[in-house]
Amino acid sequence: MGLTIQEVEHIAELAKLQLTEEEKALYREQLSAILDYANKLQSVDTTDIPQTSTVLSLANVMREDEPAPSLSQEVALSNASKTEDGFFRVPAVLEE
């Protein structure tokens, strides 16, 4: 089973990754090989087998909702490329 270049472009767009033409061709080939290998799972009978998404038997770990110290605004912003008036600055999200 092989992926098409269009499928590779679609996945890259979902993941918001800019890829060069060479990368697209390379990932098309490599992802196809990996998925081809992974297809051996289809031969396993999993009728009535539940999915394991976590190995833990813990469920709904709750705690009291109490205020506690947290990062200051200054510290929280300390790694950002662009800030303004104590906020992260980003380009306009909504189009006119």
Next chain:
Amino acid sequence: MELYELTIHAAAELLQKGEISAIELTEAQLRRIEQVQPQIKAYLHVAADSALKQATAADIRLAAARKGGEMAPPLTGIPLGIKDVLSLAGQPTTCGSRILEGYIPPYTATAVEKLAQAGAVFLGKTNTDEFAMGSSTENSAYFTTHNPWDLDRVPGGSSGGSAAAVAADMAIAALGTDTGGSVRQPAALCGVVGLKPTYGRVSRYGLVAFGSSLDQVGTLTKDVTDAALLLGAIAGYDPHDSTSLPQPVPDYRQALRPDLKGVRVGVPKEYFVEGMQPAVEKAVRAAVEQMVGMGAEACEVSLPHTEYALSVYYLIAPAEASANLARFDGIRYGPLADSGNMWENFRQTRGHGFGPEVKRRIMLGTYALSAGYYDAYYLKAGQVRTLIKQDFERALEEVDVIAVPTTPTTAFKIGERIDDPLAMYLGDIFTLSLNLAGMCGISLPCGFDEQNLPVGLQILGPALGEERILRVAYAYEQATSWHMRKPEL
């Protein structure tokens, strides 16, 4: 013997008695790093100034404890390396990625904080495959670490920096992380001891997430006693990580006993496969024989779904990674592209900031989770994961521990597998299943191949079976001298 050659337990004894100072030990360690870092490249960042300050503080604590007739905390004055995916406030944490170049975390990971509370000194941050994705450190965006046993070979990965640092005496011990073998595999390739605790035994708070249902902080040490000591220091419940286990932490050193009478050791036939290096099979089988000679009973067991583990892992881990790595958009940390358009900024920031393996896994995971493929890939992998976990549970009803090779081959050459991702992934076949099952395992040296490269023996145990695997590993180690061999540098 040089001070930097000491184990944690030997150094701690000398420090507590006042026979050596923490400053002497840290200075010796820093000189050693300076001497061999150009060849090994184990560290991404060496924090000499802060390490010396921590050592000075440790000496004050040690002196005060001696004066009061008490013991200082067990790791007081012990210099350690920390894998660069674990946050340490005020020091660069890059995860081996360009996308976190210049990032200084404002808080410290719980596992690292616990070491600080126990008095440890932090030498610096060790090299890793980018975001811990890889088996060789060749995926680090900065440089490749070299195996101390043969500089033309990889140290393994992704905790290759930590493993090489311990093997080359550039740290007394180190922390790593293990999502599919990233502590045990480099430990095997570098001839040191690597422990992956049970999922949830150590808090993941402050560990930059890769595969959240698989990630676990582990230890790289010169011997099994040090693994027990270090695990005791980092394990335990953490209110900051809801997946950390609430069970009390035992004194793991109490579990270490030099005999194996009555211990049932399971040997699964699925782990001795065609294509594996004969020297590895020979060394591991000889180790099992030796354990039998010490009173253990060897039994054949079966883990029938082993052949599917690689497929399951390389769907689930990338799926989780694709979600976890969505947060890297350049807004809150890391370099940001500046095109004026938000979506274009994201595409460029991520396209330039992530390296080839990380992009490959994000693509693979995004595909496995995408509309139309979720059931066939992600759901199916989760179901087969259940079968793999059940295999282990069944086998561990019959035996106490399972003994297998850590890797199918010893350390491979730098560049040998980097262009063929599937070949690289196949090197992980003996370590992945344990993470899928959430159980614990330890790799320790059990021999050398004809090129004098170390071979790793893996002892696997059930969830929260750390005392059991440490006991078996310790007994074997005490009866052998493999762990005492050092690479010539």
